[in-house]
Amino acid sequence: MIEYVIYAFLAINIIFNLLGSFSLHRFPDVYTRLHGATKCTTFGTIFAVLAVVTHALYRLKVTGDPKYLQMALHSGVALVALLLTNPTGAHAIAKAAHLSGVKPAKAVIDAYEEKLRGEAQ
Amino acid sequence: MSFIIVFMWSFVLWLVLTAGTKGMLWSAEELVAGVVFSLIVGYATRNIIGEKADRFLSPSKWVGFVVYSLGPLFWGMTKANLDVAYRVITGKIKPGIVRVPVDLDNDAQYTILSNSITLTPGTLTIDACPEEKALYVHWIYVRDEYPESSEPISGSFEKWARRLGR
Numbered sequence: 001m002i003e004y005v006i007y008a009f010l011a012i013n014i015i016f017n018l019l020g021s022f023s024l025h026r027f028p029d030v031y032t033r034l035h036g037a038t039k040c041t042t043f044g045t046i047f048a049v050l051a052v053v054t055h056a057l058y059r060l061k062v063t064g065d066p067k068y069l070q071m072a073l074h075s076g077v078a079l080v081a082l083l084l085t086n087p088t089g090a091h092a093i094a095k096a097a098h099l100s101g102v103k104p105a106k107a108v109i110d111a112y113e114e115k116l117r118g119e120a121q
Numbered sequence: 122m123s124f125i126i127v128f129m130w131s132f133v134l135w136l137v138l139t140a141g142t143k144g145m146l147w148s149a150e151e152l153v154a155g156v157v158f159s160l161i162v163g164y165a166t167r168n169i170i171g172e173k174a175d176r177f178l179s180p181s182k183w184v185g186f187v188v189y190s191l192g193p194l195f196w197g198m199t200k201a202n203l204d205v206a207y208r209v210i211t212g213k214i215k216p217g218i219v220r221v222p223v224d225l226d227n228d229a230q231y232t233i234l235s236n237s238i239t240l241t242p243g244t245l246t247i248d249a250c251p252e253e254k255a256l257y258v259h260w261i262y263v264r265d266e267y268p269e270s271s272e273p274i275s276g277s278f279e280k281w282a283r284r285l286g287r
Contacts, residue, residue, distance in 0.1 A: 016202065023209040031245060031259045032216055036209055039242030043202045066141035073137050083190075087239035087246075094247050094259060098218075104259065109217040112247050112257040 002058045009051035016044030029105035030097045038090045042082065049079040123170035126177050128163035135159060176229075182285060189281050197241050197276060205242040208261060217263040218247060221256045221274055230286030231256075237278045244274055 023036020056072035059065070104110060135155035142148045176182060208214055225231055228251070235246040235256055245259040258274055265273050272279075 016206070019206050019209050023205075026209055026212055027214065029216075032214060032261055034245055035205060035242055035261050039198075039240070040202060040205060040209070042240065043198055043242070066145055069141040069145060073140055077134070077137060083240065084236075087236040090239050091235065091246050094245055098247055104216055104218060106214070106216055109219060109263060112218045112220075115220070115250075115257070 002054065006051045006054050009047045009054065013044040013047040013051065016040045016047070020044065030102055031094055031104050034090050034094055038086055042086050045082060046079065049075045124163045124167040127166050127170060128159045130177070131159035131162045132156065176287075185281075185285050189285060193277055193281060194237055194240070197237075197278070201241045201243045205261065208243075213262075215262050216259065218257055218259050219263060219265070219268060219274075221258050221268055222270065223254060223256055223279055224270075225251075225254070225279070225283060225286070227286060230282045233286050234275070234279055234282035237282065238275050241275065 017040070020036050020038075020040030023040065024033050027033045027036060052075045053072045056068045056075070060068035060072070098112060103113070132155055135151075135158065136147065139147060139151045139155065142151050223231075223234065225234065231249045231251055235249050238244045238256070238258060239246045243261045247257045247259055249256050260274065268274060270279070
């Protein structure tokens with residue numbers, strides 16, 4: 001029974017990570033690719049960690065071996081670290097790209113460019 | 122004050138990472154090493170955390186963060202992920218950078234709101250400008266070119282950020 005829960009988590013993980021990788025091919029520029037490459041993979045990775053934690057807690061209950069407790073806790077800490085660093089990194093890449101002159105492709109509006117131009121004048 | 126808080130949180134993180142070294146609990150060597158390293162980290166960062174560090178001690182904030190990240194944030198991520206998955210498959214995008222006026226007071230609130238916006242797929246904070254009370258957000262499908270508030274971008278996140286970062 002518990003195996004099916006783990007398989008379901010892993011399936012969600014693989015689907016979203018696949019879509020994230022696929023978006024690198026589909027999207028036109030750095031900003032839209034960041035959406036796919038960082039966010040979809042984060043959501044997939046949440047479910048990968050959930051699968052590991054479920055497996056570890058189940059094995060802990062069956063065997064009582066403390067190494068499974070370590071496995072669950074370490075995966076949880078890795079998830080928290082990922083959730084804290086991922087938006088910061090994406091933001092830094094996007095801002096650096098914009099400041100070094102990469103224009104958003106197919107953009108209908110670029111309010112940040114207008115602001116920068118207004119400050120330059 | 123900030124020294125004690127950093128020490129406490131470093132030690133809690135150490136305890137989480139080293140649980141299970143003696144049965145389900147901790148061996149004495151791990152506890153001593155944890156105290157030593159937490160003291161080093163607390164001393165090294167005592168001037169970085171700032172004077173409003175006591176907000177890390179209030180239990181209502183901890184509960185608020187847990188409720189926020191499991192409730193509105195996770196639900197928002199799920200909805201937005203399905204939306205971006207649809208856009209990856211069909212290729213229907215209409216990207217743009219919009220200026221989002223927000224009503225926040227301090228840096229912690231800006232950090233929480235812009236990180237939540239960035240963590241939600243489809244929206245990506247390019248820059249936060251506290252002096253003009255606005256965020257610049259790259260939106261993968263622009264529904265409103267001049268939004269009046271953060272409501273169309275992030276739903277209820279601004280309300281939560283105002284409460285949690287106070």
